[in-house]
Amino acid sequence: MAERKRILSSHSKEIVYNVSKFFESQIQQPTATPVKAFTERTAEATLVSKATIRRVRREKNEKGRLFHQKGRKQKIHEFYTVRRQLPTIDRLYESIKCDINFPGSKSLLLKIVKELGFKWKRSQTKRKVLIEKDAIVEKRIKYLHRIKDYREKDMNLVYIDETWIDTAYTAKKCWQHEDECFRTSKPRTTSYHRSWGGKFGFVPNALLIYKAKSCTGDYHHEMNGENLKKWFTEKLLCSLPEKSVIIMDNASYYSVQFNKCPTTNTKKADIQAWLRSHKIQFDNKLLHPQLLALAKASKQTPKYVIDNIARERGHDI
Incomplete structure (x- = not known):
């Protein structure tokens, strides 16, 4: 029977990553020693598989490239302060694919965003997120x-x-x-x-x-x-x-x-008068919504x- 994939919490991933970095730093000549050396030692110390360790390191590296590049603001904050757009996962994914050639999927990106403490929820006030058209x-x-x-x-x-x-x-x-x-x-x-x-x-x-x-x-x-x-x-x-x-x-x-131009509150007779004043032909049998649609279609500056x-x-x- 195949071994079930182990799911780690964010805190556990951080521990696994730090242990692997410690063992990696102990290697005096990293070019002469296979990478699996510190991976195996990390697996023995943390009791997780080598595949999980590689996955944790890969996610950490991708997350670091995405959100912690030196001298750059976080991508999500950039959408608010610079682009004036809501940072949806689709928009964020397209942006980082273009900027840093992000190799992961949208589901991985969503996971990273949540691990960073972001939540997609209703704004407390309308002024908290002002997005200009x-x-x-x-x-x-x-x-x-x-x-x-x-x-x-x-x-x-x-x-x-x-x-x-x-x-x-x-x-x-x-x-x-x-x-x-x-x-x-x-x-x-x-x-x-x-x-x-x-x-x-x-x-x-x-x-x-x-x-x-x-x-x-x-x-x-x-x-x-x-x-x-x-x-x-x-x-x-x-x-x-x-x-x-x-x-x-x-x-x-x-x-x-x-x-x-007439609005929904304008009386039917007033809409008809407006259409006549603008020399717009209409059938007297038309109902209020039909007359209003005709007026809006002929709306001028x-x-x-x-x-x-x-x-x-x-x-x-």
């Missing part, structure tokens, strides 16, 4: 090229954003004496909407200050497309030099669209209200 990276590259071009043309760059300040801070607890009673007031949040120009500092007469409602305390709830449009046209644009470049994020009140207003005044967004 290629489309987002491409948009950032495009943005940086445009900014570089604007700066080379010596154009005036204006950044707009919001911030807030609490005029009264509420403390839940404080040191109190039994003879005294301290009361803390409710927080009053004041929000600022301000622009800053690269050349001329803050844009004059473009400051917007308003008090956030006490029910929310969040300034984002107070700003909407109409309020933003009013501030944008009546304050900001009136104070900008000609041919300025306005830089902003994609907050919802910045991104109000002209004749926005979004056109934003703020962008249009700025370009009419000679500015770029």
Whole structure:
């Protein structure tokens, strides 16, 4: 009967490997002595087969080449920090096959990854593993090229954003004496909407200050497309030099669209009206999902209200 293959724990493998390395170091002339000499001595000392010893040494050497090369980060960490991708076994296997000509199988790689203490499990928070899509990276590259071009043309760059300040801070607890009673007031949040120009500092007469409602305390709830449009046209644009470049994020009140493409929440009659306005023929008998699919198939590049207003005044967004 064939001898059953012995399964060793990670700790036992480490002991077998260290014993074999010790006996190997005792050989004064390794080129003149067969390799099996220290393998046999290791087998006698650890009571494992020579085949198991060779397998342990092979796995240890492959694992060392894979994860412990001097001056290189661990491959798994490289996926997070450099490639911005999830290090699945398939991706990791293809990478090390190309980089170090890894001779093992995917199952061996999976075993090595687990022995190193890695576990494939649900992230505790979404921010713990932030992976950017290629489309987002491409948009950032495009943005940086445009900014570089604007700066080379010596154009005036204006950044707009919001911030807030609490005029009264509420403390839940404080040191109190039994003879005294301290009361803390409710927080009053004041929000600022301000622009800053690269050349001329803050844009004059473009400051917007308003008090956030006490029910929310969040300034984002107070700003909407109409309020933003009013501030944008009546304050900001009136104070900008000609041919300025306005830089902003994609907050919802910045991104109000002209004749926005219908969504699942759009009523059937409104979808039909949208299709007519875009001169798209349809059968009146079509149901809501069919009309929505027809609208999405004809979806055009979004056109934003703020962008249009700025370009009419000679500015770029």
